[in-house]
Amino acid sequence: MIQQNLYAALRAAFPADLDAIAVEAADSPEPLHYTWRDLDRGSAMIANLIDSLALPPRSRIAVHTDKSVEALMLYLAVLRSGHVYLPLNIAYQAAELDYFIGHAEPAMVVCARRHFGWVGPLAFGLGTKHVYTLDDDRSGTLLDRAALHADSQAPALRQAADLAAIVYTSGTTGRSKGAMLSHGNLLSNARVLKEHWGWVGGDVLMHALPLFHVHGLFVACHAALLGGSRTIWFNRFDPRAVVARLPDATVFMGVPTMYTRMLAEPSLTPEACGLMRLFVCGSAPLRPETFEAWRERTGHTLLERYGMSETLMLTSNPYRPEDARRAGTVGQALPGVGLRVCDDKGRPLPAGEIGGIEVKGPGVFQGYWRMPEKTADEFTTDLWFKTGDLGTLDAQGTLRIVGRSRDLIITGGYNVYPAEVEGYLNELPGVAESAVVGVPHPDFGEAVVAVLVAAPGARVDEAALAAGLKARIAGFKVPKRLLLLPELPRNAMGKVQKNLLREQYRALFSA
Ligand code: MCA
Ligand code: AMP
Numbered sequence: 001m002i003q004q005n006l007y008a009a010l011r012a013a014f015p016a017d018l019d020a021i022a023v024e025a026a027d028s029p030e031p032l033h034y035t036w037r038d039l040d041r042g043s044a045m046i047a048n049l050i051d052s053l054a055l056p057p058r059s060r061i062a063v064h065t066d067k068s069v070e071a072l073m074l075y076l077a078v079l080r081s082g083h084v085y086l087p088l089n090i091a092y093q094a095a096e097l098d099y100f101i102g103h104a105e106p107a108m109v110v111c112a113r114r115h116f117g118w119v120g121p122l123a124f125g126l127g128t129k130h131v132y133t134l135d136d137d138r139s140g141t142l143l144d145r146a147a148l149h150a151d152s153q154a155p156a157l158r159q160a161a162d163l164a165a166i167v168y169t170s171g172t173t174g175r176s177k178g179a180m181l182s183h184g185n186l187l188s189n190a191r192v193l194k195e196h197w198g199w200v201g202g203d204v205l206m207h208a209l210p211l212f213h214v215h216g217l218f219v220a221c222h223a224a225l226l227g228g229s230r231t232i233w234f235n236r237f238d239p240r241a242v243v244a245r246l247p248d249a250t251v252f253m254g255v256p257t258m259y260t261r262m263l264a265e266p267s268l269t270p271e272a273c274g275l276m277r278l279f280v281c282g283s284a285p286l287r288p289e290t291f292e293a294w295r296e297r298t299g300h301t302l303l304e305r306y307g308m309s310e311t312l313m314l315t316s317n318p319y320r321p322e323d324a325r326r327a328g329t330v331g332q333a334l335p336g337v338g339l340r341v342c343d344d345k346g347r348p349l350p351a352g353e354i355g356g357i358e359v360k361g362p363g364v365f366q367g368y369w370r371m372p373e374k375t376a377d378e379f380t381t382d383l384w385f386k387t388g389d390l391g392t393l394d395a396q397g398t399l400r401i402v403g404r405s406r407d408l409i410i411t412g413g414y415n416v417y418p419a420e421v422e423g424y425l426n427e428l429p430g431v432a433e434s435a436v437v438g439v440p441h442p443d444f445g446e447a448v449v450a451v452l453v454a455a456p457g458a459r460v461d462e463a464a465l466a467a468g469l470k471a472r473i474a475g476f477k478v479p480k481r482l483l484l485l486p487e488l489p490r491n492a493m494g495k496v497q498k499n500l501l502r503e504q505y506r507a508l509f510s511a
Contacts, residue, residue, distance in 0.1 A: 005158040006183040007079040011040065015201075015228040023069050023231045026245055027238070034069055036228075039076065041151035046077035046142065048149035050108070053130055055083060058163060059107035062128075064088040064097065064119060066112055067211045067235045068136035070143060072221060074110060075211070079183075082156025083107075085165040086178075087212035089414075091474035094118055095424075100168055101126045104178055104369060110134050110142055136235050160184025166369050167214060169309040170408055170417040178369030179310045188362035189312035190222035192334050197251075197278060197303070198319050199227040204275075206249040208234040208242050208258065214309050215283050215413070220253045239265050246272045253280040255413030256290055256445050259302065263293055270299045278319070280305060282330075283413040284445050285401065291327040306330035306401065308387060310378075312363030315339065315399050332397045337361040338384070341393050346380055354402055357391045358384040407498070409438030411446050414476045418448075418498075421469075421477055425450055428468045430458035435488050435496045436479065441509045449508060450479035451501050453487055460484065481508060 014022075018037040025032035034042075050061070061078045063086065065071050078085040086104055088097065090112065101109065101123055108130040111119040120131045133140035158164075164186055166178040193199075205224040209216030224231045232245050237254075239261040246252070246268075254262075259281060262268050279294070281302045294302050301322045307313035317331035318324040325331070333339040338360035340348045349355045364385050367375035378386050388406040391399050409416040418436035425434040432455040441447035454460045462482045469478045483505070489497045 001157055001159065003155070003157055004160045004162075004183055004187070005079060005082065005155040006164055006187050007043075007076055007155045009187050010076070010079075010222070010225040011155075013226045013228050014040070021230055023072075023233050025069055025235070026232050027234050027236060027241060032069075039073060042070065042073040042146075043076035043080060044151050044153035045146040045149045046074055047080035047153045047155075049142075049146045050077060050081040050083065051153070052149065053108065055107045055129075057082075059083045060086045060104045060166060061108045061110070062086040062088055062101060062104060062106035062123075063212070064090060064092065064109070064111045064115065065134045066090055066136040067216075068134070068138070069233055070134060070138055071136075071211055074134065074142065075217065075221075079164060080153055080155040082158050082162070084163045087165070087167065087217060089210070089212050089474060091476060093471075093473060094122060095472055096474060097122060098126070099176065101128065104166060104168075108132070113140055158183050160187070161366065163366065165218075167309045170415045170420075175420075176417070177371055177374055180366040180369055181309075181312070182366055185312060185363050185365060186218055186222065188336070190218070190226050192336060192363075193219065193223055193313055193316075194226050196316060196319060196334060197223070197280070199223055199229065199251075201228060203227055203229040203251055203277075204249045205229055205231045206234075206242060206245060206252045207231050208237040209253060209255070213283075213413075214307065214312065215253065215255070219280075219282075219307070219313060223251075237261075240267065243267050243272055246276060247274050250275050251278045251280070252276065253282075255283045256281060256286045257284075257412040257443055259286070259290055259294060260443060263290070263297060268297055270297075273298045273300055276300060278303060282306060282313075284410040286327075287445070288327040301325045304330050306389075306399065307363075310365045311359055311361070311385060311387070314359050314361070314363070314387075326398065329398050329400045331399065333399075334361075337363070339393070339397070339399065340384065341391055341399075342380075351393055351395045354390055354392045356405060357387045357389045357399070357401070359387060360384050409436075409446050409448055411438065411441070411448055411476060412444040416448050416477045421448065421450065421473070421479065424469055424472055425452065425465070428465055430455055430460040431465070432456070432458075433488060435498055435501055437498050437502045437505070439502060439505045439508050441480070444480075447480040447509055448477065449501075449505055450482045451488065451505075452482055452484055454484060481505075 014036045022036040023034040109123040113133040132142035134142045164183045305316040341355040390403040391401045421436045432453045438446035
């Protein structure tokens with residue numbers, strides 16, 4: 001059996017000089033440098049700790065921590081151990097974690113120390129055997145225990161189809177689903193991106209994305225590791241701090257909100273981008289105004305690409321020539337990716353027509369964790385994955401995304417499923433019914449807005465409702481505005497006409 005553990009492939013790409021700097025933690029109080037040897041040894045010690053627990057094969061290891069270089073080591077350790085990494089947004093609260101942990105049944109959970117008081121009982125109550133803590137200051141029981149273990153470890157033998165990670169995503173409809181990604185899915189996509197985006201020795205990645213989504217964890221980290229490139233690492237995105245370090249970097253990856261916030265920094269100049277060769281943008285629609293403003297301000301053209309948790313990266317604007325990158329498009333299919341636009345009967349449409357985007361390729365996931373019917377629903381009979389995005393291809397195969405067939409809001413790169421927020425809202429005292437929609441927002445691209453009808457005789461207060469929601473769900477899902485209407489607009493079938501609400505509140509956040 002040939003070793004196809006992703007860690008083995010990443011490790012093979014480490015530079016010969018293991019004492020060279022791999023990661024510089026840029027927002028730690030004192031300068032903190034991690035060599036390639038540190039990454040290898042640190043992840044080996046954590047992997048040995050995991051191995052010592054003798055977990056059942058394919059155990060899920062759920063991680064609900066702040067971003068840190070040690071959290072990256074934990075991810076690498078899970079790969080090495082051959083178990084399945086399950087990243088969770090640190091903003092998720094008890095009700096959200098209850099669902100993920102109940103559904104994925106992780107054998108091990110790692111959480112922030114300040115959350116242990118509620119994550120511990122929740123996870124133990126749902127059958128998790130081991131709960132450790134990890135903070136972003138290199139403390140916590142995970143590292144304490146790992147320190148007792150040897151600093152070398154042979155990665156578990158894994159095949160390309162073996163699971164490496166489960167990433168929960170709002171998917172197309174219904175409750176969050178766990179997209180199962182294999183070692184082969186992740187490695188093939190990483191190799192394609194390294195090649196396609198011209199990764200070279202000497203590149204320096206500026207990493208400021210969260211570590212619990214595909215963009216920050218896989219697209220950015222794998223590219224740097226596979227490129228043997230140094231990373232300037234920010235645990236938090238601070239536009240001023242990132243712009244200040246741009247002169248030392250060559251590649252940056254971000255969501256549109258990050259670019260608009262950097263544009264608001266007067267220090268963003270062509271000189272500040274001196275050595276930069278690539279700015280990648282994705283996860284949410286990039287406004288042509290931002291694309292143009294970035295070019296004007298920095299002399300660089302953003303490279304917009306498109307992907308999903310279920311498929312990894314699918315399309316990319318050209319790397320070269322830079323002036324072939326087009327605002328409002330997400331480029332062409334990456335090598336190995338099949339891309340078509342189909343009508344609602346599944347028939348491929350000619351260039352220029354709008355339809356559902358369907359894809360095939362080595363990055364396409366292995367199915368939704370414990371949801372075989374949902375998996376089957378999202379594939380056509382000839383095994384194309386239905387993305388739920390609507391788009392149009394031109395004669396050259398350049399894709400333009402024009403909307404989504406599913407009711408989903410993307411705010412600042414985070415996906416929010418309106419039905420979930422409506423469910424929580426409707427449980428709050430005084431609320432008879434609600435409709436949650438996304439409307440344009442200058443910072444987040446789209447903002448979550450709730451329109452409510454009060455129960456007869458009830459007095460509802462926007463701030464109190466927002467506070468009620470905030471106590472239960474992640475902050476980014478909480479509507480930026482809650483608006484009261486005497487009734488919701490409905491069509492003849494009684495269905496809420498969300499398009500009318502989106503239209504009515506289009507300008508709610510316009511300057
Ligand atoms: C934070 N807040 C938000 C968002 N982020 N509200 C709406 N949308 C958001 N995205 C709220 C918080 O709830 C909080 O509210 C307040 O803003 C400050 O929170 P903080 O954490 O300090 O926010 P921030 O640091 O300013 O975060 C903004 C951000 C972040 C850096 C743009 O949202 C972010 O990192 N987004 C990237 C997400 C990402 O990686 N997406 C990739 C997934 P309050 O003050 O009221 O409590 S998509 C993917 O992986 C696919 C495959 C792909 O194509 O890439
Ligand atoms: P998720 O898999 O939950 O992380 O989100 C994937 C979704 O993000 C896709 O289905 C698209 O709707 C959206 N997305 C990703 N990249 C882009 C992009 N460049 N432009 C528009 N939407 C995007």
